[in-house]
Amino acid sequence: METLDHALVRAEFAPTTTYLNTASTGLLPARTVATMGDAVASVAAGRPADMFEDVEAARASFARIAGVPADRVAAGASVAVYTGVIAASLPSGAEVLTAEGDFSSTVNPFHGRGDLKVRTAPLEGIADAVRPGTALVAVSAAQSADGRIADLPAIREAARAHGARTYVDVSQSAGWLPVDADAQDYTSSVAFKWLLCPRGVTFFVVPQDFGGLSPLFAGWVAGEHPWDSCYGPVAELAHSARRFDESPSLFSYAGARHSLALVEELGVDAIRAHDLALADRFRAGLAALGHTPVPAPGSPIVSVPGLGVRQPELSSAGIEVSDRAGNLRAAFHLYNTESDVDRLLAALKG
Incomplete structure (x- = not known):
């Protein structure tokens, strides 16, 4: 051990x-606090550090923690935004299965659609509640309110048996529970809890083929060549999960790379x-x-x-x-x- x-x-x-x-x-x-102070000072002095390098270092670090290639990880600021991207990808009338009392960022965007069939079940009964016609199972790996852990292998098996996709929020488990993001379709996580990062850092893991998702909020940072994508429509979206990046909170990511490095260490x-x-x-x-x-x-x-x-x-x-x-x-x-x-x-x- x-x-x-x-x-x-x-x-x-x-x-x-x-x-x-x-x-x-x-x-x-301490290393995170010191680095963020240096980053802020660099902007105050009129010599801003290149904090986009920090975004890429943080993305790569989380990818290693999650067990996937970095090109499958999007960097953003909010789990709710990424839940919304998944919700927007579903056809009208699709059934989404969620856990009773799960965290709102993991489930509310599905309710916000208004034309989806959102069904809930007790956490311990999620696998048994998957049925023909279920399009997506969305669940937190560990419940925010009380720490209960979802039986992810059973949920994944039930979802596969019925042709449903899986979406797992690991915000309350990444950092102390091993993450196998390759085992489900979509994975999200804030990083300001167990991963010890500043607020404003969130990661989203997608399949290699993007799992039917559209980059609805894509801006210049989602371009294959961001600095050539600043004006007008983005001509070429990133070929990686970076097409789902939100414009990053750079000071937060400047610190996040060091927090994630500590978790790895x-x-x-x-x-x-x-x-x-x-x-x-x-x-x-x-x-x-x-x-x-x-x-x-x-x-x-x-x-x-x-x-x-x-x-x-x-x-x-x-x-x-x-x-x-x-x-x-x-x-x-x-x-x-x-x-x-x-x-x-x-x-x-x-």
């Missing part, structure tokens, strides 16, 4: 709180082992206190019914968690320690 490089983690992170809220926003590594397997050990410690402590979290085995997100009301007082005490529909949600990541877990448990006991 790979072990986490704790010395490297300590060199990159120095939170002043007990931060257990990565499912909302991940902390930025530490290793997803080592991060996962560390995160899950802390989550399991918290679950055991909850049991001793008489609390039962939402079952989410194998997830570093732990959601405890009825304790969300404690969030304000915990925040006042320097312990950052979330209140999600009355549940206390704690999320354990690479910069957390056993003492963080124990501090939260002690606060809940008091």
Whole structure:
């Protein structure tokens, strides 16, 4: 089993709180903060750095994490935008199967069409709910509200059996759970959570043949030769997934390349082992206190019914968690320690 490089983690992170809220926003590594400062300073000085190089480095890094070639990865800013691209590709009346209570960016654009048949099923029953006529199954790999993990192999098998495409949002799992973007048709992910990037960075993985998608919002950056595509209609769209690029938030991408490099350096397997050990410690402590979290085995997100009301007082005490529909949600990541877990448990006991 790979072990986490704790010395490297300590060199990159120095939170002043007990931060257990990565499912909302991940902390930025020191290398990322420094690079973004340099990028901002370069523009203030009138000598802007070439941050488009950072976009390409970040794209390549995420591609390695996702297990696909970089030419299948689009770089943007919003999962909802890419969900909208998929929604727009579906014929009128097509059926889309989603999980009950999934994150809105993953599902709402399908409802926004108005002429699609959007059906929901419990997360655990998604595979069984696929049926003849289902055109697309859209689901998050890990649920934002409570950390439950989708059975992606079963969902993919059911989708293939009925000729449906699959769309998986890995925003709450990329960075601690291995991503196999080649196993589904479309994959999206924000990067400001478990991938430790600044806000404004999102990736979208498409099939080599683009999976029937149209680059509806293509601008100059989507051209095969961007700097020759600045005026009038884009004469030649990029031959790669870059045709689905949004105009990038350059300062964010300047930092993102270094955050993603850190994730690669530490290793997803080592991060996962560390995160899950802390989550399991918290679950055991909850049991001793008489609390039962939402079952989410194998997830570093732990959601405890009825304790969300404690969030304000915990925040006042320097312990950052979330209140999600009355549940206390704690999320354990690479910069957390056993003492963080124990501090939260002690606060809940008091």
